[in-house]
Amino acid sequence: MKNEKSKPNETPSSTGFWLWGLGAVAMGVLGGVCILFWYTPRSYKPVRPENTEQASVYLTHELGPELFSQIQRNKPFELIVSQSGLNDIIGRWDWPQQFGEMSFSDPHVIFSSPSILLMGTLTYEGVSSVVSITALPVMNPDGTININIQSVRLGMVPVTTLVTKLAQKAFDENQIRFDGDLKAAETVGAIIRNEPFDPVFWFPDYWMRVSKLSIEPGSVKLGFLPEES
Numbered sequence: 001m002k003n004e005k006s007k008p009n010e011t012p013s014s015t016g017f018w019l020w021g022l023g024a025v026a027m028g029v030l031g032g033v034c035i036l037f038w039y040t041p042r043s044y045k046p047v048r049p050e051n052t053e054q055a056s057v058y059l060t061h062e063l064g065p066e067l068f069s070q071i072q073r074n075k076p077f078e079l080i081v082s083q084s085g086l087n088d089i090i091g092r093w094d095w096p097q098q099f100g101e102m103s104f105s106d107p108h109v110i111f112s113s114p115s116i117l118l119m120g121t122l123t124y125e126g127v128s129s130v131v132s133i134t135a136l137p138v139m140n141p142d143g144t145i146n147i148n149i150q151s152v153r154l155g156m157v158p159v160t161t162l163v164t165k166l167a168q169k170a171f172d173e174n175q176i177r178f179d180g181d182l183k184a185a186e187t188v189g190a191i192i193r194n195e196p197f198d199p200v201f202w203f204p205d206y207w208m209r210v211s212k213l214s215i216e217p218g219s220v221k222l223g224f225l226p227e228e229s
Contacts, residue, residue, distance in 0.1 A: 038155055048091060067203075080221050081220050085196070091155070115150075116137060133152050143199075145197035156183075171189060208224045209226075
C-alpha cells in the first residue's frame, strides 16, 4: 500500500493573501511605468509669455532687423540665434498644435554643443508626457544638412521608433498645412525620416542657402549664402 502525501490545505485567507500580493506587485510595476512616462526633466522650462498676442521683442528688435538687413545686401553673412530669444519667439506661437490624434505644445529648445534638445508636451489619446528629442545636426560635404536625431524619449522611456511612426503618420495626414509649399513639406519630411535635406529657404524677394552651422551653449551660429532663384 502506497503512502500518500497529504496536500496542504489552502484556506480562503491564504488564497486572498497571494492575490493581494500579486495585485500589490502589479500596481507597483504599473506605478513605476507611469513614473517613467510622466517624468519631467528639470531642464524643461518652457517660456509662457503673459501676452502671447504681442510679438517677441527679440524678433522685432534684434533678430528680424539683422536678418533682413543682411539679406538685402545679397552677400554672405553669419547670424547668431540665441536660445533664450528663440524660446521667447516660439513660446508666442499658437499652442497646442494638433496633428490628427496627436498634439504638441509648450516647446522648449536647448542649445548645448554639439547637440540640440527639443522638449515639449506630447498628448496622444488624452495622455500627456514630456517628449525629449536629442539631435546632433551636421553639415554634409555636399552642402545638405542632416538633423541627425539621436533619441526620442517620453519621460524617461526611449520611444524613438514609435514617435517616428506617429510623426510620419501625422505628416502624411496633414499635408494641407503646408499650403502647397513643396520645399517646406520636403524639409519636414526629411527631418522626420532622419534624412539630409537641401537647406535653401525663401525670404521675401530672396533665396538663401545655409552654408554653415555650429552650435554653442546657449546659441546657434548660421552662415548664409545668396542662392539663385
